[in-house]
Each structure stands twice: as C-alpha cells, then as structure tokens.
Amino acid sequence: MARTQGSHSDITGPRIRKAALSLFARHGYAAVSMRQIAAEVGVQAGALYNYTPDKQSLLYRLMNDHMQELLSTYAKLTPADSPVEALRQFVSFHIRFHMERPDEVFIAYMELRNLSPENFTEIEAVRRKYEDSLEAILKAGQQQGLFTVADTKIATLAVIAMLNGVITWYRAGGRLSLDAVEQIYWDMVLRSVTA
Amino acid sequence: MARTQGSHSDITGPRIRKAALSLFARHGYAAVSMRQIAAEVGVQAGALYNYTPDKQSLLYRLMNDHMQELLSTYAKLTPADSPVEALRQFVSFHIRFHMERPDEVFIAYMELRNLSPENFTEIEAVRRKYEDSLEAILKAGQQQGLFTVADTKIATLAVIAMLNGVITWYRAGGRLSLDAVEQIYWDMVLRSVTA
DNA sequence: GTTCTATCTGAACGGACGCTCAGATACATT
DNA sequence: AATGTATCTGAGCGTCCGTTCAGATAGAAC
Numbered sequence: 001m002a003r004t005q006g007s008h009s010d011i012t013g014p015r016i017r018k019a020a021l022s023l024f025a026r027h028g029y030a031a032v033s034m035r036q037i038a039a040e041v042g043v044q045a046g047a048l049y050n051y052t053p054d055k056q057s058l059l060y061r062l063m064n065d066h067m068q069e070l071l072s073t074y075a076k077l078t079p080a081d082s083p084v085e086a087l088r089q090f091v092s093f094h095i096r097f098h099m100e101r102p103d104e105v106f107i108a109y110m111e112l113r114n115l116s117p118e119n120f121t122e123i124e125a126v127r128r129k130y131e132d133s134l135e136a137i138l139k140a141g142q143q144q145g146l147f148t149v150a151d152t153k154i155a156t157l158a159v160i161a162m163l164n165g166v167i168t169w170y171r172a173g174g175r176l177s178l179d180a181v182e183q184i185y186w187d188m189v190l191r192s193v194t195a
Numbered sequence: 196m197a198r199t200q201g202s203h204s205d206i207t208g209p210r211i212r213k214a215a216l217s218l219f220a221r222h223g224y225a226a227v228s229m230r231q232i233a234a235e236v237g238v239q240a241g242a243l244y245n246y247t248p249d250k251q252s253l254l255y256r257l258m259n260d261h262m263q264e265l266l267s268t269y270a271k272l273t274p275a276d277s278p279v280e281a282l283r284q285f286v287s288f289h290i291r292f293h294m295e296r297p298d299e300v301f302i303a304y305m306e307l308r309n310l311s312p313e314n315f316t317e318i319e320a321v322r323r324k325y326e327d328s329l330e331a332i333l334k335a336g337q338q339q340g341l342f343t344v345a346d347t348k349i350a351t352l353a354v355i356a357m358l359n360g361v362i363t364w365y366r367a368g369g370r371l372s373l374d375a376v377e378q379i380y381w382d383m384v385l386r387s388v389t390a
Numbered sequence: 391g392t393t394c395t396a397t398c399t400g401a402a403c404g405g406a407c408g409c410t411c412a413g414a415t416a417c418a419t420t
Numbered sequence: 421a422a423t424g425t426a427t428c429t430g431a432g433c434g435t436c437c438g439t440t441c442a443g444a445t446a447g448a449a450c
Binding site: 043 | 426427430
Binding site: 198202 | 396398400401
C-alpha cells in the first residue's frame with residue numbers, strides 16, 4: 001500500500017484535472033469533495049495534494065487553462081479583411097470553440113463566485129480581453145458605416161449572450177447540424193447589428 | 196431560552212426564505228449551510244425545520260414561487276394587437292420583471308441541478324411554458340410575414356438568451372437608464388427576427 | 391389566572407469535509 | 421544488485437454538515 005503500479009506525475013496530474021472538470025461541471029464545485037475526485041481517478045484523497053496545493057487552486061487552474069486557450073486560439077485565426085468578415089469569423093469561432101468544451105464553459109460561468117478575489121480578478125481580465133476583441137470589430141464596422149448599433153459595449157454583451165445560449169441547448173445528433181445552427185445564429189447576429 | 200419575543204410563523208417563514216434566497220444567490224446552494232441561514236434570521240438552526248422539511252425543499256420552494264409568479268404576471272398583461280407589439284411587450288416585460296428579481300433569477304438558473312428529478316421536471320415545465328409564449332409570438336409574426344426567422348424555436352432561445360444577458364451586467368445607477376437599455380435591446384431583438 | 395399550544399433553544403447524532411503526514415512501495419539511476 | 425526518489429496509502433486531525441428532539445417559554449384561549 002503505497003506507490004501503485006504505473007504511477008506517474010505526468011499521467012495522474014491530467015487525470016485529476018479531467019475528473020475534477022467533469023465532476024465540477026456536473027455537480028458544482030462546492031458539492032464535489034476531494035474524495036470524490038480521488039475516487040474517480042482511482043486514488044486516495046491524500047494523493048491529490050501532490051498535484052494541487054488545495055481544492056481552490058484546482059478550480060482556478062481549470063478555469064485559467066480554459067480562458068488562456070480561448071484567447072490564444074482566437075489570436076491564431078487569420079485576420080479578416082472587413083468587420084463583417086471578422087464578425088462572421090468571431091461567431092463561427094465562438095460557437096465551435098465552446099461547443100467542443102461544454103464542461104469548461106459551464107464551469108467558467110457557474111463557478112466564478114467560488115474563486116478567491118485575486119483569482120477572480122485575473123479570470124475576469126482575460127474574459128474582458130476576449131470581449132474587447134468583439135467590441136473592436138463592432139466599433140470598426142460602426143465607423144465604416146457597416147454596422148448600426150446604439151452602443152457597442154451593450155451590443156458586444158448581447159451578441160455573446162446570444163451565442164452562449166447555443167451551448168446550453170445544442171446537442172450533437174439533434175434536429176439541426178452544427179453548420180445549420182451556425183448559419184442561423186450568424187444571420188441573427190448580423191441582423192441585430194445592422195440597420 | 197425557548198420561544199422568543201414576538202415570534203410568529205407568518206413572520207419567521209418569509210424571513211427564512213428571504214435569507215435563503217439571498218445566501219443561495221451569493222454563495223450557491225451547496226455552499227450555504229442551514230446554520231448560516233438561521234444566523235441571518237437570528238434564530239437557531241433547528242427552528243428552520245418548523246418551516247421546511249429539509250434544505251432541498253427550501254430551494255424548490257424559492258424556485259417554484261419565482262416561476263409561478265413569472266408566468267402569472269405575464270399572463271395578466273393586456274393582450275397585444277399585433278405580433279410586433281406582442282414582441283415589444285415581451286421584451287419589456289422580460290427585462291423589467293427579471294431586473295427586479297436578480298437573486299431569484301440567479302438561483303432559478305444556477306441551481307437547477309440541485310433539484311430532485313421530480314422537482315426539476317416541474318420547474319422545467321413552467322419554464323417551457325413561458326418560452327412557448329414567446330415562440331407563439333414569433334410563429335404568428337412569421338405567418339403574417341412580419342418576422343423572418345429560420346427556426347422559431349432557435350430564435351426563441353436566442354432572444355431569451357440575449358435578454359437574460361442584461362441581468363448579468365446591468366446595475367441601476369450606471370451609465371444607462373433602464374429605459375435606454377430596454378430601447379436598445381428592443382431594437383436588436385426586432386432586427387434579429389426581421390429581414 | 392390558568393391552561394394550552396405554537397415556537398424556539400441548546401445539545402447532540404452520525405457522517406462528511408479539507409487537509410496533513412509518516413511510512414510503504416514502484417520505478418529510475420547507478 | 422543497491423540506492424535514491426517520486427508517488428501513493430491509510431490513518432487521523434479538527435471542523436462543519438443536515439437533521440432530530442426533549443424541554444423551555446411567549447402569547448392565545450378561556
């Protein structure tokens with residue numbers, strides 16, 4: 001009873017985060033115990049503390065990894081020629097990126113209040129940065145007379161809220177294909193910012 | 196140490212629900228203890244069980260009361276002449292009703308997974324009923340050639356998601372008045388469903 | 391003024407929680 | 421083959437959890 005067969009830091013670490021991710025998403029951070037996470041990995045609770053200083057840091061790590069990947073993946077897109085094309089690209093990216101990560105998205109929204117104040121500030125800054133990139137598109141389109149929004153900040157939030165709605169109800173294999181959903185939302189988004 | 200001065204069932208009951216509402220909204224159902232709720236009311240934990248069989252029922256009561264009031268208040272609105280007017284009425288109602296109840300809204304959305312299966316089913320049915328009333332408006336407008344949406348069900352969800360976004364960021368006394376916000380959202384909603 | 395009852399206290403129940411740590415063991419290094 | 425180290429176990433710490441309940445008291449009923 002000690003070190004187990006085939007135990008490795010670079011295997012157990014990711015498995016712990018994966019288990020925590022899944023459990024936090026399903027039951028909520030506060031409702032999940034370290035023992036439950038350990039059981040999912042097939043390990044004793046004490047072993048988790050080789051990989052995280054505490055439960056709170058485990059949550060922060062999950063959220064931060066997600067937000068950083070969101071930002072860096074979006075940054076790698078090829079720049080669009082026009083604001084309209086940039087907006088289309090944003091809509092497509094946002095839907096697809098989040099659709100592939102339902103658990104991360106859920107946690108990033110629901111568990112913000114369980115972050116320590118400093119951690120919360122950091123995560124919010126990243127989120128703001130992402131939102132700002134959408135607002136920049138709307139501002140550019142507004143200046144070029146392509147878009148007509150009363151308030152770019154509100155329009156930004158409204159568009160993101162609308163897109164986030166997809167994730168809450170879309171299920172692969174349902175009535176509509178992802179392409180179809182993307183098309184419908186693109187139509188509605190474009191209309192909502194166009195006179 | 197027993198019955199306290201001025202203690203009454205019809206006073207303590209609402210105070211308990213009010214305290215639970217506030218605490219659940221701020222920290223989450225799972226993160227709030229019965230002792231915390233009791234302390235907020237100024238009573239011992241055991242006293243709570245004169246008003247709720249258990250913690251779970253307390254949550255359900257809060258959510259159900261909220262949903263029922265949403266539905267009944269909406270039902271009392273004077274019928275609109277046209278789908279466009281009905282949509283405007285819905286947007287206005289939705290924003291204002293929810294803006295006045297931030298805690299209830301937050302709980303109704305975040306704590307669904309903490310309901311027992313039967314309770315969950317009931318709450319979902321009420322929510323669906325409310326959404327259906329919006330879809331009915333969109334369908335009517337679609338048939339009359341006033342709206343042009345690819346899919347009324349998706350448009351329904353998209354509009355509600357967009358409107359719900361307001362509640363997450365709007366703060367009274369901020370840059371914009373509630374009237375202004377309502378106007379901006381009404382513009383965007385109407386555009387998003389119009390060719 | 392006495393009795394009755396609704397309401398609350400205070401203590402306790404078994405169990406779960408986050409977290410720590412000495413010791414055991416598998417694997418890496420030589 | 422021997423040694424060193426990374427990894428995990430198992431036990432346990434103090435604390436909190438939801439819930440129960442006998443007993444005490446305030447206000448209602450008479």
